[in-house]
Amino acid sequence: GNSVTQMEGPVTLSEEAFLTINCTYTATGYPSLFWYVQYPGEGLQLLLKATKADDKGSNKGFEATYRKETTSFHLEKGSVQVSDSAVYFCALSDPQGAQKLVFGQGTRLTINP
């Protein structure tokens, strides 16, 4: 079946550090890939997405590239801020066209000033 595996957290970094959160997936066919972010006390928000191989999604300084050969969609940011502290979820859409998203377990990120 379809699944998403994320880097285990929690992750703690200093402000301005480089961030990578790993995400790999298993799917039949060609899913779309997403990163969602959840700030404390809020629902999930779409951060970025990529719909086909080699696409790069980007938003708010975050980037992720859809790598079909390694079945990965790693999230990166060059210089993190305290306001980036949140839980990050990698997800894929069902390649068979169903509406469901399959989420990873989430990675809690804390940025210290």
Added chain:
Amino acid sequence: DAGVIQSPRHEVTEMGQEVTLRCKPISGHNSLFWYRQTMMRGLELLIYFNNNVPIDDSGMPEDRFSAKMPNASFSTLKIQPSEPRDSAVYFCASSQLFTGEQFFGPGTRLTVL
């Protein structure tokens, strides 16, 4: 747009009581999803609807849970009778058909004593 609206934001009830959670999706969205989030189990999809019709309820934990979508602008998730293990944050999300991008509400934090 007001986004996905959920009510109540917080609910505290006693074991055995009926609980009803409400959701208003974004206007024009055809799909609606109910999720449950706990520390132990993470984010779980309970049920989703396309065009007001339940498509997949395999995530509904047991017969105590039921969900309805009587029209395109309203859905309910009911738990009867409630139990302490139902304590969680319940999210509603909506999307347009086959886009993969879901918009989440702020959630309802349910505590069953």
